[in-house]
Amino acid sequence: MKHFTSIHDVADLKQLLKEAFEIKKNPYALEHLGKHKTACLLFFNSSLRTRLSTQKAAMNLGMNCIVFDINEEGWKIETEYGVIMDGDKAEHIKEAAGVIGRYADVIGIRSFASLKDKQKDYSEHVISQFIQYAGVPIFSMEAATGHPLQSFADVITIEEYKKKERPKVVLTWAPHPKALPQAVPNSFIEWTVAADYEVVVTHPKGYELDAKFMKGAKLEYNQQKAFEGADFIYAKNWSSYTEYGQILSKDRAWTVDSAKMALTNDAKFMHCLPVRRNMIVTDEVIDSPNSIVVQEAENRVYSAQTVIKKLLGQ
Numbered sequence: 001m002k003h004f005t006s007i008h009d010v011a012d013l014k015q016l017l018k019e020a021f022e023i024k025k026n027p028y029a030l031e032h033l034g035k036h037k038t039a040c041l042l043f044f045n046s047s048l049r050t051r052l053s054t055q056k057a058a059m060n061l062g063m064n065c066i067v068f069d070i071n072e073e074g075w076k077i078e079t080e081y082g083v084i085m086d087g088d089k090a091e092h093i094k095e096a097a098g099v100i101g102r103y104a105d106v107i108g109i110r111s112f113a114s115l116k117d118k119q120k121d122y123s124e125h126v127i128s129q130f131i132q133y134a135g136v137p138i139f140s141m142e143a144a145t146g147h148p149l150q151s152f153a154d155v156i157t158i159e160e161y162k163k164k165e166r167p168k169v170v171l172t173w174a175p176h177p178k179a180l181p182q183a184v185p186n187s188f189i190e191w192t193v194a195a196d197y198e199v200v201v202t203h204p205k206g207y208e209l210d211a212k213f214m215k216g217a218k219l220e221y222n223q224q225k226a227f228e229g230a231d232f233i234y235a236k237n238w239s240s241y242t243e244y245g246q247i248l249s250k251d252r253a254w255t256v257d258s259a260k261m262a263l264t265n266d267a268k269f270m271h272c273l274p275v276r277r278n279m280i281v282t283d284e285v286i287d288s289p290n291s292i293v294v295q296e297a298e299n300r301v302y303s304a305q306t307v308i309k310k311l312l313g314q
């Protein structure tokens with residue numbers, strides 16, 4: 001694996017899952033692998049899980065790990081070409097990426113979608129420049145259009161909890177006060193389709209995702225109908241893709257509650273976190289024994305560790 005930005009960097013998902021379960025069983029077996037190697041985790045946005053789980057993953061592999069909150073601690077980065085840099089941006093991404101590549105053996109990048117410029121976001125304007133200029137393996141810690149370490153952890157979790165070979169997995173939109181990226185739903189669909197689950201997506205009209213991420217999934221606008229017989233409910237808010245970055249609805253009729261969960265096949269409740277209680281999901285559902293959000297977050301360590309191991313050439 002050269003870089004890791006989506007499911008398309010994975011040659012064999014079954015094999016990758018097998019490796020993740022081996023790592024989970026014995027997380028320190030490869031602690032020699034990272035000796036004298038450095039991971040740099042570069043954050044353009046906030047994080048709790050990604051920051052801690054990926055650092056832990058690197059440490060489990062015996063690596064040194066530098067976590068860099070570039071907006072707080074670094075120079076402001078220019079990402080455009082040919083600009084006269086007489087504003088507030090002191091450093092160009094071209095030099096920044098090249099330099100960090102001299103200090104690190106692998107680089108993780110978190111750079112959310114701007115939600116302002118669809119074309120730029122969907123061309124992965126920031127992470128692709130790191131790939132171009134850093135000269136070392138790059139992995140996504142949520143970039144503009146995907147969050148593959150999250151989706152990998154989600155599939156690990158579904159594999160652990162599924163009771164049938166091909167569970168029905170429902171991705172439901174839920175309300176949120178702020179405009180959020182489509183990254184989590186985009187990659188969740190790609191990974192669960194690749195895992196060969198029955199994937200159903202439900203959202204209000206106007207929240208259609210980029211068709212290229214919907215391949216293999218069924219769209220059902222009626223949320224209650226979608227929930228019928230589901231084995232897993234995965235809630236997430238996203239802003240509109242078609243009316244790019246807009247909030248079209250904050251309708252709390254879409255909040256996941258016990259009445260809707262009662263329509264399912266005793267489904268497990270999942271969310272990538274952070275989650276807004278009583279917007280996305282009621283207290284009752286997230287506090288119920290069917291909620292596996294914390295177990296899901298734990299698996300972020302093993303998805304990251306498996307990916308970093310691959311990027312180190314193992």
Ligand code: AN0
Pocket residue numbers: 142147180181183184237272273274
């Ligand atoms: C981010 C998002 O929706 O992409 C990160 C989720 C892992 N969520 C928020 O900003 C609340």
Ligand code: CP
Pocket residue numbers: 046047048049050051142150272273274
């Ligand atoms: N799920 C996830 O990526 O969480 P953070 O934004 O806290 O890293």
